[in-house]
Amino acid sequence: MRATFLGTGGSVPTKKRNLPSFAIRTNGGLVMFDCGEGTQRQFLIAKLGFNREMKILISHMHADHILGLPGLLHSMSFMGRSRGLEIYGPAGIADFVECTTETVRFRSLFPVRTIEARAGTVARTESYSIEAAWADHGVPCLSYALVENDKPGRFHPSKARKLGIQKGPLWKTLQMGKPVRVGRRRIDPSKVVGPPRKGLKITYAIDTRPCDRIVQLAMGSDLLVHDGMFASNAFDRAQEFGHSTAAEAATVAKRSRSKNLVLTHLSAIYADTKQLLVEAKKIFPKTSVAEDLKSLELP
Ligand SMILES: [Zn+2]
Numbered sequence: 001m002r003a004t005f006l007g008t009g010g011s012v013p014t015k016k017r018n019l020p021s022f023a024i025r026t027n028g029g030l031v032m033f034d035c036g037e038g039t040q041r042q043f044l045i046a047k048l049g050f051n052r053e054m055k056i057l058i059s060h061m062h063a064d065h066i067l068g069l070p071g072l073l074h075s076m077s078f079m080g081r082s083r084g085l086e087i088y089g090p091a092g093i094a095d096f097v098e099c100t101t102e103t104v105r106f107r108s109l110f111p112v113r114t115i116e117a118r119a120g121t122v123a124r125t126e127s128y129s130i131e132a133a134w135a136d137h138g139v140p141c142l143s144y145a146l147v148e149n150d151k152p153g154r155f156h157p158s159k160a161r162k163l164g165i166q167k168g169p170l171w172k173t174l175q176m177g178k179p180v181r182v183g184r185r186r187i188d189p190s191k192v193v194g195p196p197r198k199g200l201k202i203t204y205a206i207d208t209r210p211c212d213r214i215v216q217l218a219m220g221s222d223l224l225v226h227d228g229m230f231a232s233n234a235f236d237r238a239q240e241f242g243h244s245t246a247a248e249a250a251t252v253a254k255r256s257r258s259k260n261l262v263l264t265h266l267s268a269i270y271a272d273t274k275q276l277l278v279e280a281k282k283i284f285p286k287t288s289v290a291e292d293l294k295s296l297e298l299p
Pocket residue numbers: 010011062064065207265
């Protein structure tokens with residue numbers, strides 16, 4: 001999996017930061033969270049590919065998270081996208097997509113399906129599922145977790161050969177976790193295949209006060225991307241506008257036993273985010289600050 005930050009600013013863009021969007025490339029296609037204005041250009045620079053299998057998950061209907069959608073859809077159509085696209089979000093997402101495509105007089109040349117999402121399992125594919133929980137932001141706002149399915153254990157060809165199983169369909173059967181017969185012997189997959197490998201989990205919780213629902217959603221995440229808009233001395237502002245301080249984000253990472261935390265939706269008042277990082281790292285050392293167009297490779 002490769003995770004790319006397309007926009008890491010909050011509320012308004014800055015010279016350095018576009019509005020929020022975060023994309024993950026998985027075996028099963030592309031999953032993109034939020035689509036702030038200008039996302040399509042970042043998408044192009046990050047070479048994410050306009051005709052991939054793709055789902056877009058919108059956290060909430062605030063302008064900085066959705067205004068990039070009409071432009072992205074238009075460009076995808078213009079570039080010849082043919083695959084369908086699914087867009088998930090809280091109530092209002094379907095009206096927004098329908099209204100903009102009608103009033104802007106643009107007809108998508110590929111099918112677009114909008115799905116109004118709620119807390120719980122939002123989508124399930126062969127390679128991952130997406131879970132959602134309500135954030136705490138004053139308007140309906142969803143946090144999402146992408147949970148990769150567990151993968152079969154590692155197959156050991158040398159062990160198979162030692163047991164007299166030659167390369168071929170029997171190997172595949174064992175890899176799929178089913179026993180095989182060689183002559184009179186029954187061979188269990190555990191003899192040649194290691195234990196199942198846990199899938200990755202990435203949680204995206206943006207525009208929110210720290211809350212228990214997100215701690216539960218993010219439990220055991222390999223990567224937690226969390227609203228870390230303000231430093232601790234701006235706690236009042238974080239509380240007033242339904243955001244988190246970097247230290248609060250770090251507490252969510254710690255409580256959810258996440259492995260890594262990335263702070264995003266950073267306020268335009270911080271040209272330098274060092275203070276945010278220092279405050280978060282005191283609570284959760286494995287913290288970093290998101291930067292536009294930076295990617296993380298998740299093994
Ligand atoms: Zn926002």
